[in-house]
Amino acid sequence: MIKREIDSKLVQQLKDKMKEGLLPQWVITDPDIYELERERIFGKTWQFLCHETELKEAGSFVTRWMVNDPVLIVKDRKEKIKAYLNSCTHRGTQLCTADRGKKKTFTCPYHGWSYNLDGELVGIVAGNKVYGEEMCKDEWGLREIPQVASYRGMVFGCLDPHAEPLEDYLGDMKWYFDLMLGRSDDGMEVIGLPQRWIAKANWKSTAENFAADPYHVQTTHRSTVEMGISPEDPLYAGYGHQVVMDNAHGINVITSKTGRSRAKYQGMPESMWPMFERNLSSEQRDILERVTVFVGGVYPNLSFVSPIHGTEGYLHNYLNFRVWRPLGPDKVEVWCWFLIDKNAPKEYKDNAYKGYLGSFGPTGTLEQDDTETWARIVEVSGATMMRNKELNYNNVSNYLMGFSNVEVDHTFTGPGVAYPTTYCDALSRRMHEHWLDLLTKPSRVEEASR
Ligand code: FES
Ligand SMILES: [Fe+2]
Secondary structure, eight states, rough: OOSOOOOOOHHHHHHHHHHHTTTEEETTOHHHHHHHHHHHHTTSEEEEEGGGGGGSSSSSSEEEETTTTTEEEEETTTTTTEESSSTTTTTTOOOOSSSSEEOEEEEEETTOOEEEEOEEEOTTTTOOGGGSSSGGGGGOOBBBEEEEEETTTTTEEEEEESSOOOOHHTTTHHHHHHHHHHHSTTOOOEEEEEEEEEESSSSHHHHHHHOGGGGGHHTTTHHHTTTTSSSSSSTTTTSSEEOOOOOGOEEEOOTTTTTOOSSSGGOOGGGGGHHHHHOHHHHHHHHHHHHEEEEEEEETTEEEEEEEEEEESSSSEEEEEEEEEETTHHHHHEEEEEEETSSOOOHHHHHHHHHHHHHSTTHHHHHHHHHHHHHHHHHHHSSSHOOTTTOOOEEEEEOTTTTTOOOOOTTTOOSSSEESOOSSSSHHHHHHHHHHHHHSOOOOOHHHOO
């Protein structure tokens, strides 16, 4: 049974703690909180589904999940992208069980009803008349996901038909998407399949780790320093800006101690530089010239990183998008995409892909470092002392970095509220405040079911 409300005393306590830069640790894995998150956060916000290059032609499809909602995404005959609940309207069985492919119709494995790319019910085994009198097939088409939209090739869905349009939801993040995804004439493409695996972790911790926590890099990923890939300087991932945006989106623009990157335009081939210069504004160009790593997130559960990997002469850059699909308060399914500029030379793409596999995904060394710490957060969050809501400062996480000692940097030229270091908890604090705001407002689905 879902607890529909968090006790008002508790809400006030959470608000008070957050004002002080603290977050009680029990909220990470509390089962009642998790049920509310499913309805009030994932039932109301835009979630990433796929990239347009995963659907190459009419009839191409992929299957995805929005937490518990199975989604079938197709390119219809007019090459428009549509998303349906991946559930047969007869008895509700999951309709399409393949990850991806190309089809003209989808036939249910249970009793054989079939649907076309427009979601219309086009076939009933033994014909309509087995239902007594002819059944009106028009009434039994697939149910569409209430809102589907894309920006710069990134396709999102939203379960709330009244939620603000995707472009409004993304807000200032569009400017950074333009920079990362729109720098090349033909945009980006997904290479390979999205890798996916299950990790013992809570989605809030993984989203925060990527979007808002470069501070962990010099300790969790210490082996990269020992191998000579990262600098000894413990501040090395802290140089640059952390940018906080509306709806708790954010990005870290990590440069270096000198404010420059170790490689201009993230080590992309020099032949592509004039194209970047043509496609970007002078402010965007300046940032792309100087950045080493972009790392950030679109609230609630899409994260991205665009790093430089490799050694001098073999540097490469790519874009990794990932969705943290909650499977419970202590479990996430990670979905991980590799994207690169379509216009990049084939050999460069191949090397970048190898670099990605060595760093991220199930075979990646950086991924494995992070996965261990996420599991330990989950384990500790359920401890009796952590769950004692009366204890004061013994059971809270610390978000005090930059709380009173870092001012907004108004000279930063990109949109959003920028802080002059990425060792800063401003974005984490914003994410958790937003989390509480959403959690304390009933969703329209809930209101309608009351
Ligand atoms: S559940 Fe799909 S045809 Fe019966
Ligand atoms: Fe990490």
